[in-house]
Amino acid sequence: MVKLIIVVLALAFYAMWQLMNVYNLSRKMKGTLSENSTVKDNELQGKLFVVYFAAFFAFVAWQLIEYGPRLLPESASEHGKITDWLMNLNLIIIAIPFVITHLFLAFFTWKYSGKNGQKAVFYSHNNKLEMIWTIVPAIVLTVIIAYGIKSWNTITALPTEGMQEIELYAQQFNWTARYAGADNKLGPNNYLKIEGANELGILMDSTTSQDDKIVKGEMHIPVGVPVNFKMRSRDVIHSAYMPHFRSQMNCVPGMSTQMHFTPTITTAQMQAKLKNPKFKYVLLCAKICGSSHWNMQMDIVVDTPTDYKKWLAEQKTLAETLLAPAPADSAVVVAAK
Structure with missing residues (x-):
């Protein structure tokens, strides 16, 4: 299909070139062909410019x-x-x-436009x-x-008080959100501690870490409350882009960045405005970070403060997930025949 389009365009240009040759030949035979433009040509060009x-x-x-x-x-x-x-x-x-x-x-x-006997004024300078x-x-x-x-x-x-702390952790090709617990302080981290279930490298011996909460796939934020996002990246440079909130910040390996904003419209209100019950705010990656960059996104739900507190209370803390004792292996009894 592409080759056919190229051939058609080439033939069209060739036909136009031949038509121009025929036109010039006819003017030459009439004695009207000249290297200099005529008054009629100039007037035509002026009108064509306006059109x-x-x-x-x-x-x-x-x-x-x-x-x-x-x-x-x-x-x-x-x-x-x-x-x-x-x-x-x-x-x-x-x-x-x-x-x-x-x-x-x-x-x-x-x-x-140019006319016979008319000379353009050379206006060199005007202070x-x-x-x-x-x-x-x-x-x-x-x-x-x-x-x-x-x-x-x-x-x-940054607001001085009442701000919700959330960490956004980027890695190919997903986002993880970590919420500060009751102390509203995110626990410390170290990339050397990344292993197994502790994929964010959280230092679990710190008391500020144990009440933090981790969510994937969908994060919630409260309307009318300042939210401060602290960002890290595990592998390459990503860029946290939230178009509805006009916020974007790079997530850089080896360093921490941050941005904040205050949501003003809940998800339910925006759904009503757009008349789209399936609408959700979205977090995108705005840096080409690999083969699945296009799919690196996370839904954002803006709740009322009451609904947000209820949702956050339902999430498990790191102490409940990472420090929970592993279930004992059940004994397997083999009956002898």
């Missing part, structure tokens, strides 16, 4: 209407609204000069214009940078 830009802006407008709402899902965190506002501000600031300059380009191409298009962009960029720094400081500032 092209009209079609171009219509296409851009259609794309914004059709695909604009699909760029990102609705923000479901406090700092997600700040991020979206900053991104939209940048898009508007970029779009205004983009539209104005292209409108001028189309207008000037049509209005001042006033130089000042305008230097100072105005500098002021705009200063405002964007200042607001960006303010937004970044707001996003990265």
Whole structure:
């Protein structure tokens, strides 16, 4: 199929080339073929420019209407609204000069197309214009940078109290979430302790570790409560990406990273908004980490504080799983015949 498409395209280009040769030959026979463009050619090119830009802006407008709402899902965190506002501000600031300059380009191409006896003015320098298009962009960029720094400081500032600590542990090709227990402190870890059931290398001789809780497949977080994610990786660089919360942070082997946000919309509320009872927030890996990178994801459920506490209370602690005594082997009695 691909070869057939290539052959068809090649034949189409060849046919166009032959048509151009026939057209030039006919003009040569009529004596109208010239290396220099005519006034008629210039006027045609000017009109075509106007038509092209009209079609171009219509296409851009259609794309914004059709695909604009699909760029990102609705923000479901406090700092997600700040991020979206900053991104939209940048898009508007970029779009205004983009539209104005292209409108001028189309207008000037049509209005001042080449005519006999008309010579273009050579305008070499204007200090006033130089000042305008230097100072105005500098002021705009200063405002964007200042607001960006303010937004970044707001996003990265850790709450002083009431924050839920959760560790995200990345490995090819799954996520593991570890919740701090009643003390709201995650126990220490060491990669040298990774063995058997202790796949996160938790130091179980620490009292802060024994009440931690580990979950896989689906994690829960409370709405309206700041959640701080501490991240590690076992093998390669992964990237924890939660699009609905506008949060992304690399998980790097040998070091710990962190990010935090405050959820604002529960899963049930988002399901009602989208009219999709199967909707769930998702944690993705945004780094190409291997052959099954595409499938490295974890569902996120945003609960009310009451439902979250109930769910968390149902999860087993590490003391109950890793330190629980192994069941005694049952004796096998073989009856002699």
